[in-house]
Amino acid sequence: DAGVIQSPRHEVTEMGQEVTLRCKPISGHNSLFWYRQTMMRGLELLIYFNNNVPIDDSGMPEDRFSAKMPNASFSTLKIQPSEPRDSAVYFCASRSGISGANVLTFGAGSRLTVL
Amino acid sequence: AQKITQTQPGMFVQEKEAVTLDCTYDTSDPSYGLFWYKQPSSGEMIFLIYQGSYDQQNATEGRYSLNFQKARKSANLVISASQLGDSAMYFCAMREGPGNEKLTFGTGTRLTIIP
Numbered sequence: 001d002a003g004v005i006q007s008p009r010h011e012v013t014e015m016g017q018e019v020t021l022r023c024k025p026i027s028g029h030n031s032l033f034w035y036r037q038t039m040m041r042g043l044e045l046l047i048y049f050n051n052n053v054p055i056d057d058s059g060m061p062e063d064r065f066s067a068k069m070p071n072a073s074f075s076t077l078k079i080q081p082s083e084p085r086d087s088a089v090y091f092c093a094s095r096s097g098i099s100g101a102n103v104l105t106f107g108a109g110s111r112l113t114v115l
Numbered sequence: 116a117q118k119i120t121q122t123q124p125g126m127f128v129q130e131k132e133a134v135t136l137d138c139t140y141d142t143s144d145p146s147y148g149l150f151w152y153k154q155p156s157s158g159e160m161i162f163l164i165y166q167g168s169y170d171q172q173n174a175t176e177g178r179y180s181l182n183f184q185k186a187r188k189s190a191n192l193v194i195s196a197s198q199l200g201d202s203a204m205y206f207c208a209m210r211e212g213p214g215n216e217k218l219t220f221g222t223g224t225r226l227t228i229i230p
Contacts, residue, residue: 042222048216108157
């Protein structure tokens, strides 16, 4: 299996631009998570989906952030408009509901820089 | 209150020595899971080891073991015979309650192995 695949790996954009981050979870995993990592706040859960349905989006910072999961193999995290404080590494992770240990498998991350 | 506390921001250890990374947690739920992840300089998050709150024995995975002291609410990671490749950030995380999908992470410990 190729693991969790994220794109782009690096994104540099200017303030006000729209940013779309993409994620392909591991086939067969029915839960998908978006995390954000910054020096100041560490790893924060933004939103997670179960069977393509958003379950908890309480970590989404504000209305500029939105996430979708149109099918079991694809999810997007969109920031519109982007701001410099959104600069961070965004991780996507997926998990199989079968595992008792509920281990999250992370993608390599998307490093976002907003100028 | 912090759910996961890692009090060692950084540690330096001589190669081949054992190292203990501290983690304490806070929960009132009797059912929970504790995880350790490694994040090398390349940025990916790598799952290391899992301990369930009802597990009778400490978890072990190769050179990694988890020193689980339930009454003290601590879940320290022990790495035996450290190697240069162990240099990385290490994160402790907790999932509270049965059926809860969310993982809450600590702030991490940066481990540096000295040759």
